[in-house]
Amino acid sequence: MELGIRAVKPREFEAEALVIGCYENSDKGKGIVEEIDKSLSGLISRLKEKGEIKCKSGEITVIHTTGQIAPERVVMAGLGKVEEFKPDVIRQVVASACRTLAKKGVSDVSVCFTPDILDGGSNELLSQLVAEGAILGSWSFKKYVTGEKNGNGVKQLTVLVASEDEVSAMQEGIHKGEALAQAANLARDMINEPGNFMRPEDMVAVAREVARTHNLEINVMEESQMQELGMEAVLAVGRGSSNPPRFMILRYQGRQSEEIDLALVGKAVTFDSGGISIKPSSNMETMKMDMAGGASVIGAISAIAALKPAINVVVLVAAVENLPGSKAQRPGDVVKSMSGKTIEVISTDAEGRMTLADVVTYAGKLGARRIVDVATLTGACIIALGEVTTAVFGNNQEFCNMVVSAGDEAGEYMWQMPMYPEYKEQYKSDVADMKNVGGRDAGAITAAMFVGEFAGDNPWVHLDIAGTAMISKDRKYWTKGGTGIPVRTLTNLALKLAETIK
Ligand code: BES
Ligand code: ZN
Ligand code: ZN
Secondary structure, eight states, X not given: OEEEEEOSOGGXXXXXXXXXXXXXXXXXXXXXXXXXXXHTTTHHHHXXXXXXXXXXXXXXXXXXXXXXXXXXXXXXXXXXXXXXXXXXXXXXXXXXXXXXXXXXXXXXXXXXXXXXXXXXXXXXXXXXXXXXXXXXXXXXXXXXXXXXXXXXXXXXXXXXXXXXXXXXXXXXHHHHHHXXXXXXXXXXXXXXXXXXXXXXXXXXXXXXXXXXXXXXXXXXEOHHHHHHHTOHHHHHHHTTOSSOOEEEEEEEEOSSSSOOOEEEEEEEEEEEOOTXXXXXXXXXXXXXXXXXXXXXXXXXXXXXXXXXXXXXXXXXXXXXXXXXXXXXXXXXXXXXXXXXXXXXXXXXXXXXHHHHHHHHHHHHHHTOSOEEEEEOOOHHXXXXXXXTOEXXXXXXXXXXXXXXXHHHHHTOOEEEOOOOGGGGGGGOOXXXXXXXXXXXXXXXXXXXXXXXXXXXXXXXXXXXXXXTSEEXXXXXXXXXXXXXXXXXXXXXXXXXXXXXXX
16 A cells, blocks of 8 residues: 655545544534535535434445545544544544445545544654554455455555645654554464465565565574574474474664663464364364464564664564474473473473473573563463453563553553462472463463563563454454554554663
8 A cells, every 4th residue: 555645635635535534522623524514515514414424433434526526535434422532543444444445446545634633642643543544454365365465455545734844744654654554464464374374484484574674683593503502392392293493583773782672572383283282173273373473573573673763672483383293292291491491291282381481581591671472372361351452461560561551552452460479389390390281270370470480580571462363353453364463562662662771
């Protein structure tokens, strides 16, 4: 999608459709609606009187202008009740306007919202939200359907502003929105890719492409090098597959220092069959999404590199396939992790925490000052929070708060869960230092705490995205399938951290 900005009166700008916004119960942003209404001889007012346009949140009404003004259609986008409004509503209505129009074959759209619709919001934020909504909302994954293409929606989106003075702030916002949404869409593409086309080596290919595009340093290790490092927990998980594991390290340097300000670790099980503790076959196909954590940190570093904050970020992804081959690890095995801690394998299906154990250990050895790991870790997390909210765990309250508020800005809901030491005894083992399953009770918590054992005293946050990484029906600007959560949260986090780092 091409995004542009023009300082032209909306009624004079030729496009197939012009999108404008209205509140259900407020005059905010009314100026532009009145102007268009007048040019259409009061048509909008009449439709409102008849109750055909209510401006309810997310309501999209397409009006044909029959040559009275330059745009062929006016789209009224409902912003809902002013007291319930959040900036995220802009993303949602732009996404749904784009989808509605795309279905009608419209590909050239203009949008005009005035900043007074956001309380204290800037032109920059407004255009960022518009760009995010348009790009996220136009994503689709159809590459394996003969005759169809990915993201076959609106092609041109022009943001209209009142004067030339506003253009540069708007440009900044569009650039940011584009970087965020394209990065999320990259993760979504990877997540939707079937397991036979997204093997560990295929994830490496994507990471290399991201590194090439953004000039990032990349280092990829094969099994032998992982062995030298002692990454036995990762290797144990990968042994049952003939597609060998890979360990990727990407570096973004945004400031002159050797220090690593933030390490982003992603679980990347390219397919999780459960291994010898094999999963039931129903819905097993969804386990192609078990690399969503890895996809999201690769996505995040691409957005970070595009936005260039003054912070040093490292992305660490151990990609591995969990299959029950003849060399597969078995329940009862004891594995010595990179940290030296031994793990008793109770279930080979609790493989994510094993791979994270080594990668989080590695992040600590690199000297990362903060670590965030992202993982489709537990079914228990889905039971607790569903597809709507990501579970947040951490050993540093300030850092947890920062992540939650970065998520809030992104419209990616986050909710912190407890990690009381009392849960620890659930994953104590008689034969090793710990076992990889802590029982059914508090399953998301014991999994998080297991990973936390490898983070040491470094500020660390764990995001369980088992429910939010892939959704079973359309919601907001997301369509069924990969969501790209938490790419935008992680990018916001890096931008925020950059402001505090010296
Ligand atoms: N990848 C799964 C978790 C998962 C389940 C993600 C459903 C998304 C949707 C993970 O590897 C797993 O299998 N976890 C087990 C752990 C159990 C064996 C302790 C689970 O949650 O059932
Ligand atoms: Zn599993
Ligand atoms: Zn898994």
